[in-house]
Amino acid sequence: MQEIEITDDGSATIYVKELDEHYHSVKGALTESEHIYCKSAYLHHSNGTPLRLLEIGYGTGLNAVVTAMVADSTRPLHYISIEKYPVSPTTLSQLNYGEIVDKELYKAITDAPWNKAVEITPYFTLEKIEGDYLTDNLPQDIDIVYFDAFAPEKQPEMWSKESFERLFASLSPNAVLTTYCAKGAIRRMLIEVGFSVERLAGPPNGKREILRATKKGSV
Numbered sequence: 026m027q028e029i030e031i032t033d034d035g036s037a038t039i040y041v042k043e044l045d046e047h048y049h050s051v052k053g054a055l056t057e058s059e060h061i062y063c064k065s066a067y068l069h070h071s072n073g074t075p076l077r078l079l080e081i082g083y084g085t086g087l088n089a090v091v092t093a094m095v096a097d098s099t100r101p102l103h104y105i106s107i108e109k110y111p112v113s114p115t116t117l118s119q120l121n122y123g124e125i126v127d128k129e130l131y132k133a134i135t136d137a138p139w140n141k142a143v144e145i146t147p148y149f150t151l152e153k154i155e156g157d158y159l160t161d162n163l164p165q166d167i168d169i170v171y172f173d174a175f176a177p178e179k180q181p182e183m184w185s186k187e188s189f190e191r192l193f194a195s196l197s198p199n200a201v202l203t204t205y206c207a208k209g210a211i212r213r214m215l216i217e218v219g220f221s222v223e224r225l226a227g228p229p230n231g232k233r234e235i236l237r238a239t240k241k242g243s244v
């Protein structure tokens with residue numbers, strides 16, 4: 026069962042009762058999206074035109090719209106997002122994102138068909154893939170990863186060394202990955218797989234630290 030909750034910055038999130046897990050930080054869904062993904066990964070990375078971004082877990086589309094709002098001619102973006110269990114239109118319509126982000130943009134992103142690349146703005150092409158991150162072939166030559174799976178305690182298979190190795194192989198040199206999870210075990214796994222990993226300050230009023238992993242140089 027899914028319930029809508031309002032997080033500390035006023036933006037909504039979804040709570041999944043069976044997993045006892047939220048789609049976003051309860052300290053602020055919008056703040057998390059802006060800080061961990063948009064600012065620390067997309068805005069941080071300026072190599073390559075256009076950039077190719079892979080999000081693990083499309084969920085509500087909040088990360089997508091926050092990113093689309095700042096995509097511009099200096100870093101046009103092909104935003105690919107994989108989702109195994111698309112959120113129902115009814116649940117999506119109960120989120121308050123239309124009031125806190127660009128309403129038209131969020132509608133265009135939400136209404137975009139699955140499994141097709143759609144130009145949402147001249148600088149933001151969206152490709153929502155309905156599929157399984159763990160078993161589907163991954164898109165290649167990815168420059169930026171938003172690793173936004175449910176927590177390792179709730180879905181450990183998403184955080185296995187094997188799946189990070191597969192992901193690593195799909196990345197361009199100098200690709201960056203950010204995630205809200207700063208656990209030591211995950212940080213060490215990312216390093217074992219070949220990333221250089223930094224601990225960054227978390228979002229204002231949110232988690233203490235987040236991780237940014239970089240695939241250094243050409244491999």
Ligand SMILES: C[S@@+](CC[C@H](N)C(=O)[O-])C[C@H]1O[C@@H](n2cnc3c(N)ncnc32)[C@H](O)[C@@H]1O
Nearest residue numbers: 082083084085086087088108109157158173175
């Ligand atoms: C933390 S939520 C993502 C929140 C999302 N990024 C947003 O902005 O709303 C994790 C997402 O991963 C999805 N998911 C779970 N297992 C998956 C899998 N094997 N492949 C792809 N997506 C999966 C869930 O359905 C859920 O939407």
